Amino acid sequence: MRNDVRALRLSGGLSQAELAGAMGVSRQTVNAIETGRYSPSLTLAVRLARYFERTVEEVFHVDCD
Amino acid sequence: MSTATDGARGRWGVPLTGVVLGAAMCVASGLNGRWGLGLAMLGIMVAYGALLLLFGGREPVAMLAREDGDERQRAIQARASHISFNLLAVFVVGGFVVDLARGGDGMPWAVIAAVGGGAYIATVAVLSRRG
Numbered sequence: 001m002r003n004d005v006r007a008l009r010l011s012g013g014l015s016q017a018e019l020a021g022a023m024g025v026s027r028q029t030v031n032a033i034e035t036g037r038y039s040p041s042l043t044l045a046v047r048l049a050r051y052f053e054r055t056v057e058e059v060f061h062v063d064c065d
Numbered sequence: 066m067s068t069a070t071d072g073a074r075g076r077w078g079v080p081l082t083g084v085v086l087g088a089a090m091c092v093a094s095g096l097n098g099r100w101g102l103g104l105a106m107l108g109i110m111v112a113y114g115a116l117l118l119l120f121g122g123r124e125p126v127a128m129l130a131r132e133d134g135d136e137r138q139r140a141i142q143a144r145a146s147h148i149s150f151n152l153l154a155v156f157v158v159g160g161f162v163v164d165l166a167r168g169g170d171g172m173p174w175a176v177i178a179a180v181g182g183g184a185y186i187a188t189v190a191v192l193s194r195r196g
Binding site for chain 2: 025028032038040041043
């Protein structure tokens with residue numbers, strides 16, 4: 001699942017560790033989400049979207065085709 | 066709320082448990098006069114505990130040393146447990162068949178298979194009810 005987490009994080013001047021701390025997950029998990037190796041749970045996806053003041057659809061892009 | 070005590074327990078809990086188990090194995094083996102084997106088992110557990118402490122900063126090692134973690138780490142733990150269970154099941158069933166072929170009664174493979182299979186069935190039943 002593609003996402004804009006890395007772009008949003010960098011635009012906010014945050015490190016992976018800082019975003020991980022804000023979300024209560026490990027830095028490796030943030031990295032895995034950013035690189036598309038891990039699709040977060042609905043709860044974490046919503047929390048990430050709210051953190052960046054976006055909707056989930058604006059942050060995560062599901063390819064349904 | 067996480068505290069420093071929780072962190073220390075998380076870091077030392079599994080290594081210390083391993084050492085205690087190793088000591089128990091050592092004593093149990095030693096009571097039968099096999100102190101060499103017992104000390105070897107204790108040494109393996111101490112080495113494993115030391116490995117967890119020395120390399121605890123690396124994620125895979127940290128995940129071995131702790132049962133908690135975030136959702137991705139818990140998912141990895143669940144998948145690893147699933148794969149390990151399947152491999153163990155193949156090994157146990159294989160051991161059971163080989164033992165039967167050699168004229169044995171299949172013990173203790175049958176007991177291990179019964180415990181594992183029973184635990185799996187019970188777990189599926191309980192978790193499916195919880196949704």
